[in-house]
Amino acid sequence: MLNLIKRDLLLSFYSSANFFFTVSFFVLILILIPFAFGTQSDQLTNLFKGVVWIALALSIIITVDRIYNADYEDGNLDIIMQKNKTIEYLVISKYVTHWFIYCLPLLVILPILSFLFYLDYLETIQIFINLFIGSFGMVFIANFVSALTLGAKRTIFLKAIIMIPLFVPFIIFGSDAGSWPILLGLSMLSFVISIYVTAYGLRLYGE
Amino acid sequence: MNELLDMGGYAIFVWSSYGIFFFSLVIFFLINMLNLRKYEKIFNKTKNKID
Amino acid sequence: MYIKINNNHIELIKSANPYLIFATIFVFIIGLYYSLFQSPPDYIQGDSMRIMYIHVPSAWFALMTYSILAGSCVLWFITRNPLFNVVARSIAQVGMVFTLMSLITGSIWGKPTWGVWWVWDARLTSMLILFFLYIAYIFLWQAISNKELASKISAALAIIGFINIPIIKFSVDWWNTLHQPASISKLSAPSIDESMLIPLFIMTIACFLFLVTVSLIRFRLVLIENKMLRTSN
Amino acid sequence: MNELKIEDLSCKRGESKVLNNINLTIKSGETLVVKGRNGSGKTTLLRILSNFITSYQGKVSLNDLSILEDNLYNNKFNLIGQKNSLKDNLSIKKNLELWDIIFNETLDHAKLLEHDNLDRLINRDVGSLSDGQKKCISLYRLNYNKYEFWFLDEPFVYLDEVNTNSLIEKINRFNENMGIVILTSNINLPKKFHKEVNI
Numbered sequence: 032m033l034n035l036i037k038r039d040l041l042l043s044f045y046s047s048a049n050f051f052f053t054v055s056f057f058v059l060i061l062i063l064i065p066f067a068f069g070t071q072s073d074q075l076t077n078l079f080k081g082v083v084w085i086a087l088a089l090s091i092i093i094t095v096d097r098i099y100n101a102d103y104e105d106g107n108l109d110i111i112m113q114k115n116k117t118i119e120y121l122v123i124s125k126y127v128t129h130w131f132i133y134c135l136p137l138l139v140i141l142p143i144l145s146f147l148f149y150l151d152y153l154e155t156i157q158i159f160i161n162l163f164i165g166s167f168g169m170v171f172i173a174n175f176v177s178a179l180t181l182g183a184k185r186t187i188f189l190k191a192i193i194m195i196p197l198f199v200p201f202i203i204f205g206s207d208a209g210s211w212p213i214l215l216g217l218s219m220l221s222f223v224i225s226i227y228v229t230a231y232g233l234r235l236y237g238e
Numbered sequence: 239m240n241e242l243l244d245m246g247g248y249a250i251f252v253w254s255s256y257g258i259f260f261f262s263l264v265i266f267f268l269i270n271m272l273n274l275r276k277y278e279k280i281f282n283k284t285k286n287k288i289d
Numbered sequence: 290m291y292i293k294i295n296n297n298h299i300e301l302i303k304s305a306n307p308y309l310i311f312a313t314i315f316v317f318i319i320g321l322y323y324s325l326f327q328s329p330p331d332y333i334q335g336d337s338m339r340i341m342y343i344h345v346p347s348a349w350f351a352l353m354t355y356s357i358l359a360g361s362c363v364l365w366f367i368t369r370n371p372l373f374n375v376v377a378r379s380i381a382q383v384g385m386v387f388t389l390m391s392l393i394t395g396s397i398w399g400k401p402t403w404g405v406w407w408v409w410d411a412r413l414t415s416m417l418i419l420f421f422l423y424i425a426y427i428f429l430w431q432a433i434s435n436k437e438l439a440s441k442i443s444a445a446l447a448i449i450g451f452i453n454i455p456i457i458k459f460s461v462d463w464w465n466t467l468h469q470p471a472s473i474s475k476l477s478a479p480s481i482d483e484s485m486l487i488p489l490f491i492m493t494i495a496c497f498l499f500l501v502t503v504s505l506i507r508f509r510l511v512l513i514e515n516k517m518l519r520t521s522n
Numbered sequence: 523m524n525e526l527k528i529e530d531l532s533c534k535r536g537e538s539k540v541l542n543n544i545n546l547t548i549k550s551g552e553t554l555v556v557k558g559r560n561g562s563g564k565t566t567l568l569r570i571l572s573n574f575i576t577s578y579q580g581k582v583s584l585n586d587l588s589i590l591e592d593n594l595y596n597n598k599f600n601l602i603g604q605k606n607s608l609k610d611n612l613s614i615k616k617n618l619e620l621w622d623i624i625f626n627e628t629l630d631h632a633k634l635l636e637h638d639n640l641d642r643l644i645n646r647d648v649g650s651l652s653d654g655q656k657k658c659i660s661l662y663r664l665n666y667n668k669y670e671f672w673f674l675d676e677p678f679v680y681l682d683e684v685n686t687n688s689l690i691e692k693i694n695r696f697n698e699n700m701g702i703v704i705l706t707s708n709i710n711l712p713k714k715f716h717k718e719v720n721i
Contacts, residue, residue, distance in 0.1 A: 038623040042609070045616050106605025110624055113572060116596045175449075179442050183432035193425045193446065196418045197453055200460040207464075217456075224452070228445055235438055237574045248337040248401055255397040256325075259343045259390050260317075263499060266386050270506050277513045284520060519538070 032120045035111060039128035049097060053090050054136045060086040061144055072149045079148035080158060084202045087137060087162060091169050092191050094133045098125060098177040103236065112237050118230040122178075125229075126170055134166040157208040165205045168218030171225035172197045178232030197221075294372060299512065302505050309502040316495040323488035340398040342488050346496040348391035348416065354384030354500065355419060358426070359451035362444035374440050375515070377447065378430070379507035383500055385423035392416055411461035418457050422450035436518055524550045524585060524670055526571075526702060531580035533566055540566050544580070546719060550670075553693055553703040553715040562721050564706035565604070568673045571704065572601045599671035604679075606660035610649035614640070614659060617648060625666045634665050638688070654680040664692060672696060674705040686712065 043050055064078050102108040115121040141162060145155040176194050180186060200217055204210040324342035358377050365373035395413065396406045407413065426447050433439035528546040532539065540563030548554050556564050569575045570582060573589060573596060582589050589595045608617050618631050635641040640658060648656065657680040664672060672693070678686055690713050693703050697716075 034623050034626055038620055041623065042620060045612055046609075101609070104605075105609065106603050106607040107609075107620075107624070109574070109601065109603055109605075110607060110621075112574070113596055113599075113601060114624060114626075116593065179446060180429065180432070182435055182438055182442070183429065186432050189425070189428055189432055192421055193429065196421050196425075196450070196457070199418065200456050203460045203464045224449060228449065231445060232442065235441055238569070238576075248335060251337050251397050251401050252325075252339050255340045255394040256321075256343060258393055258397075259347070262386060262390060266382075267499075267503055267506075270382075270503055270510065274506055274510045274513075277510060277517070281513050281517055284517070 032115070032124045035115065035121060035124040036128050039125070040131070043128070043132045049094075050132050050136060053094055053133050054140060056093060057086050057090045057137045058140065058144065060089060061148075064148070075148050076150055076154075079145065079150065080154070081202075081206045083141070083144075083158065083162065084165070084205045087134075087166060088169065088195070088198045088202065090137060091133065091166075091173050092194055093187070094129070095173045095177045095190050095194065096187060098129055098174055099181055099233070100177065103181045108233070109237070112233065118233055119226055122174065122226055122229045122233070125174060126167075129174065130167060130170045134170060138163060138166065154208070161205045161208070161211055161214060164211055164214045164218055165201045168201055168214065168221045169198060171218065171221040175225040175228040175232065178229040178236075181232065181236045294375070294512065299509060302509060306502070306505065309498065309505065313495060313498040313502050316491060316498055320488060320491040320495045323491055328484050328488045334402055337398060337401040338485075340394055341485075342492045344391055344394040344398055345489060346493040347387045347394065349493065350496050350500055351384055351388040351391050351416065351419060354380055354387060355422070355451065355454070358384060359447050362447045365444055366448075374444065375508060375511050377444060378440070379511045380500075380504050381423060381426055381447075382507065383503050385420065385427065387496070387500070388416060388420045388423060392420060409461070409465070411458045411465065414461045415454055415458040419450075419454060422447075422453070426450070523700070524702060526671070527581075527583050527586075528571075529581045529583070531567075531570065531578060531582065533563065533570060533575065533578040535563075535566060541570075541578070541721065544719075544721060546717075548702050548704065548717065550700040550702060551697050552717060553697055553705070554717045554719065555711065555715050556704065556706045556719055556721060557708060558706075558721040560708065564708075564721065565675055567721065568601065568603075568675050568704065568706060572599060572673055598669060599673055600663065600666060600669040601673045601675075602660060602663055602677065603675045606656045607663075608648045608656060608659060611647065613645050613647055614651075615644045617659070618662070621663065621666075625663075627666050627668065629665055634662070638662065654682060654685070657681055658685055661689060664696075670701055672701065672703045672705075674703065676707060677705055678707055678709065678711065 061079065061082060064082055065075060068074060068078055099108060102111065111121060112118060138159065141159055142155055145158060150158070172194060176190055176197075180190055180193070183189060201214065204213045204217065320342070324339055328339070328342075330336045330338060358381055361373040361377045361380075364370070365377065392413075395416075399408060400406050426443050429446055430436075430439045430443040433442060526546075526548045528544055531541055531544040533541040540561070544567070546554065556567060558564050566575065570578055571589070576590060584592060584595060584598075607621075609620070612620075614635075615631065618629075622628050631644070632641060635644060638658060640655070640662075643651065643655065648659070651659075657677075661674075661677060677689060681689065690711075693705075693715075696703060703715075
């Protein structure tokens, strides 16, 4: 399990462009807000709180192809599955690395962005907590969608259609500051479902 | 008759929704029926070839 | 309880087909007569109320079809009887059409009633999401080239979607109480007059007959598809 | 002394039966060549032996213990499939480092690659190599050496004469160290191995 985390981190370090692109994508979506809605500061603050969730959802959607697909197509997934007989451990380590590589950078950059949009400290902390909890749930969902759609090639749109309905509850509760306990519950529920479904999908495609 | 067509001023809503509804159902039915015919034809051909 | 489909069953379905088509058309005509001519206009909504007779049955069957879909997927995983997979696949597209119809007729009905085409109410939103779940189920099956695998994968997705729908409904309700305290969209459900129940009832039966007819046609279609996949291997 | 036993093995893929009542026994130090037409189930057999496919009729057992119940079995074999498990956008050296981590074993890459005449390519991107070179590097995984079985899926495809001979030599040496090799091939090999089976 630790081996796999180390390996995935090293791999993302070797092809660091991917992770850089995701951060840029996230930032650019948020930068579009003032262009689309004008520069009134109180309006910007409100919009930011919602659009940051859309940006997070989209950033996770564009990374969903990288979780299992590359390893599946070149055959590394076979070796990894052979070495990790309990596939649930493999799945958990993928959660960790996927969150670490693609969500943590977004959370790190979030405070800077929130100051650009005139949020005060308290609001920044609230949004940070919500995004922190919600991003885990979204990563769980992205993982099982990735595992289920391994055999469907080049179908990022299909994956988006599957994932966005599942993201809806996160976006609803995420944009409300006080509802982090519900987000936590949703994340835990999606963890329980995701770990079974992901392992199921990987076993099926391993056959 | 005019009264019926007018639907108490809601003619466009009522008739358009009924129109869309039945049009779609019929089209959907026909698509599946024709598909079934096509598949049955292809299937019978391949079966004859095997026999 | 292992039911295996054999040629006799298919012949039976085949011979029932024309009667079913006839019955569907017949009941639809009666239903149309009752809903457009016989029933009185509503006190408040006037004649726009007549859209209800097609909107409500399609919404019911949209939900019912998805329940059957998810239920047969669960049963398929439990019993491993391929019949349930065939049922799920033959019923899915009919459900999608009913969902789309209930969305379209609902929004045409909404315009004269609420003054807007669409309201972000829990019921409507979850219906919209349901539509995308149907799309995801159908197209995921088509996108995976190994069809045996595709059935298992899309069945898993259908079950997850079934869990998702109540969550969405709950969260949109919650969100509405947070963001828009005045909910304008509660349909006037209380005390439907008996004269309105009759056309509604007939239209429901007609929609059910349509569902059965097309599902059985698709049932045969899916069976032939499966056979063709088998012989091509 | 290991004994891998396959009894009455049948397997369905989709609706078609690919393996039908296969009975085989392989003992330590032997090599089995599985031959057959395209789509006859050679790869399926290897994937059953490597525990990826778990739904089949019959029994596969190692020393009389079913491989499905043997928890240590997954650490005993080294499977080299037809996919080469290489990241095209990384250099060979980086690919090998990633393998080191997965296999949990650090090899002396410079020395081993020199032996295979691949050391001059070490910093090239895998994407720029020929298929034969990729296959050679894919077979480099055989150097991870704590395994008792090698399962090789079409190892000779794309290999030239020199590399074919050196692979055969490697297999012989592994056999001498009491290793079991099962390989699939649909071409005639220059050397006879211990056992050959047609499926």
